[in-house]
Amino acid sequence: MVHVEDVTIAWGIDDVRPDTYCTASLKLLNDFMETYPVKITFFVTADWVYQPPPNFWKYDYFGIFPRFFRLKSLPSGTLRIDKHREWFNLPQNFAIAAHGLHHFRQARWPATEFNGLGYDESFTRIKAMKELFESIGITPVGFSPPGWAVTDDMLLALKNLGFKYVGGSADTVCKVDELSRSSEAGIKGVSPFCPQEIGGLLNIPRNWDIATSDFERGIRIADNGGIVSLHSHMVADYFGEKLRNGITEENLKRVEKLLRGLENKYKLKFLNFDDILRDHKSG
Numbered sequence: 001m002v003h004v005e006d007v008t009i010a011w012g013i014d015d016v017r018p019d020t021y022c023t024a025s026l027k028l029l030n031d032f033m034e035t036y037p038v039k040i041t042f043f044v045t046a047d048w049v050y051q052p053p054p055n056f057w058k059y060d061y062f063g064i065f066p067r068f069f070r071l072k073s074l075p076s077g078t079l080r081i082d083k084h085r086e087w088f089n090l091p092q093n094f095a096i097a098a099h100g101l102h103h104f105r106q107a108r109w110p111a112t113e114f115n116g117l118g119y120d121e122s123f124t125r126i127k128a129m130k131e132l133f134e135s136i137g138i139t140p141v142g143f144s145p146p147g148w149a150v151t152d153d154m155l156l157a158l159k160n161l162g163f164k165y166v167g168g169s170a171d172t173v174c175k176v177d178e179l180s181r182s183s184e185a186g187i188k189g190v191s192p193f194c195p196q197e198i199g200g201l202l203n204i205p206r207n208w209d210i211a212t213s214d215f216e217r218g219i220r221i222a223d224n225g226g227i228v229s230l231h232s233h234m235v236a237d238y239f240g241e242k243l244r245n246g247i248t249e250e251n252l253k254r255v256e257k258l259l260r261g262l263e264n265k266y267k268l269k270f271l272n273f274d275d276i277l278r279d280h281k282s283g
């Protein structure tokens, strides 16, 4: 069969930090890459502080992730990236972007680090985050907002600190046509399928959840000329707290099925988010 058209496949993974949970997921991803040479963008938190409190489920009055309501911190610096440099000696299929200084903050909504912060506080946090990355030899140009909380002050601070793109929106359920606008999480009103400039940054959307999106959606996104941009978290089970779209063998089988389906019709082109930024600039 002759393939004439490419489809771009991107994959952004949030909540990456150098702990044993993430190391187990990294091994699964490395194994997966032997079948498909996917390019993955890790959104890494510079100094992840959160661990669920013991018996956290007792606090889950609202039936959703307890981490939105309770915060128990690891001792300061436990998972700071400069203390785990070796973790970031990754194969070249992985790119690194940023996902907050601490991800969490003692506030009404702890998981949304930048929610409710003004420009100066946002700037200070992002600068401290960037400096931690630079201390291990990485200059991140991309950022995804912890807990999907996006503010204009945060976007402006990112731009002024040299960031070029945000993985700032996710919509993994919207109708697939050119009129659709992202409304599920993060930046609202942008294209769910194509990169789009906003506030001097490029927004690179995510549109296919590795645990829940249907396979036909992926094909339709490609048919409509979009990038198929996978969305997931690094860890599915963190101290007993569950995130459905974490890296598991079951979810990786779903990704494989998606890629096999796309491959029947398209030539797969794997890009990380930095590659997408470069292509957007050049053309």
Ligand SMILES: [Zn+2]
Pocket: 014, 015, 099, 103, 145, 146, 147
């Ligand atoms: Zn996150």
